[in-house]
Amino acid sequence: MxxxxxxxxxxxxxxxxxxxxxxxxxxxxxxxxxxxxxxxxxxxxxxxxxxxxxxxxxxxxxxxxxxxxxxxxxxxxxxRTNWHFDDKLAQKYLLESLELPMVKTFAFYDPKDALSWARQTKYPTVHKLKTGSGSSQVRLVGNYHGAKKIILKSFGKGFSNYAPFNSLKERIYQFKNGHAPWMSIVKGLLRFVHYPEYATVQGRERGYVLFQEFVPNNPSDIRVIVIGNKAFAITRWVRKDDFRASGSGHFSHDPDLIPLSCLESAFKANQKLKGQCIAFDFVMDEKQTPRIIEISYGFSPEAFRHCPGHWDQHLHWQEGRFVPEHWMVEALLKDLVVTGASDPK
The missing domain is CATH 3.40.50 (Rossmann fold)
Incomplete structure (x- = not known):
C-alpha cells in the first residue's frame, strides 16, 4: 500500500x-x-x-x-528531486557542481563584492530572488545605477517575497489575455493591504543578491519535463514588450517547435541529477546551444494536457496523449521493487 x-x-x-x-x-x-x-x-x-x-x-x-x-x-x-526546489541559489551550485549547461548565474553575500562585480559586468543583466515562480520576482537591470540600487536594498531592508504592484500588473495582464476573471484584479488590489500568508512565513529576502546573465534574441523559452525515460515539452512565448516567458500564458504544444538539442540536454542533465521528475527551462545562446535557466520538480499539469505525445530517451517521438502524474506513480512502484521495499499490498 x-x-x-x-x-x-x-x-x-x-x-x-x-x-x-x-x-x-x-x-x-x-x-x-x-x-x-x-x-x-x-x-x-x-x-x-x-x-x-x-x-x-x-x-x-x-x-x-x-x-x-x-x-x-x-x-x-x-x-535529489526536491532539496533545490524553489531555491535558485541551490540550483546555481547544483548545476555548476555537475557542470551542466546553465545560464551564468552570480551570487554575492557581501555588498562590496557585488558592487565590484556590477561595475564591470555587461548590461542588461537579470536580477532574481532565490524564491518565486512565474517571473514574479524577475527584473531586467539596464545599468550600474539600477544594479547598485538593488544591491544596497538586498543588504539593507531586503525584498518582500510578494510585490503587490507587480502582482496587480500580472493580474491585469492575465485578465486582458483571457486567462483570469475580473475578480482577480479585485483580489490584487486587496493584496496591497493583506499580503499572502506564504510571503509572511518566508520573510524578507536579504543578505544576498543574485544576478543571471541576460541571453538576448529568445522569443520564447522551452520547458522540457523529464520523468524517468520519457520527456515532454512546450514552447512558452515571451510577453509583449518583455523578456519573460514564464507565466506569460502563451504557449504551444507543437512538437516541431522543440529543438532536439533541448531534449538531449534535458535527458543528459537528469542522468546526473537523478531526479524523479525535473522540469528544465531552456533558452538558446548565440550558438543556438541550450542553456538551463532554472529547474523544478513541480509544474502545472493543466498546461501539458494537450501535448500530443512524448519523446523516449533515444529522442524518438511517441504519439499519443498521456497523464504525466501516472508515470510518477509507476516510477515509485518500480522503485519499491528495485530497492527491495516490497510490492505495495
Missing part, C-alpha cells in the same frame, strides 16, 4: 484516480499531522506534491520528506 497526501490540488487528484483505476492499494493521509511518521508505518511509499505557495508546506514538507528519505523510505519527491 502507498500513501497519498489528501489534497484536491496539484498532482494529487490524478494520483488518486490512477490508483483507483489500476486497483493500486492506497490510503489518504494528511502529511501535516503531528503523527504523520507513525501513520506511514503500514505503507511502503508516500506521494506529496508540496507547494511553495502554501505556508504550511513551506515549513514542513522538505524536513518531513528528508526524514523519511534518510531511513530509505520511498517518497515522491525524493531528496
Amino acid at each position: 502507498i500513501a497519498i497526501h489528501n489534497s484536491k490540488s496539484g498532482f494529487h487528484p490524478a494520483w488518486i484516480a490512477y490508483c483507483q483505476e489500476q486497483g493500486i492499494p492506497f490510503k489518504l493521509v494528511n502529511c501535516l499531522d503531528d503523527d504523520i511518521i507513525g501513520q506511514l508505518k503500514d505503507v511502503r511509499a508516500l506521494l506529496w506534491h508540496h507547494s511553495h505557495m502554501l505556508p504550511k508546506d513551506l515549513i514542513a514538507a522538505k524536513p518531513i520528506l528528508a526524514a523519511l528519505s534518510h531511513q530509505g523510505f520511498p517518497v515522491f519527491p525524493d531528496c
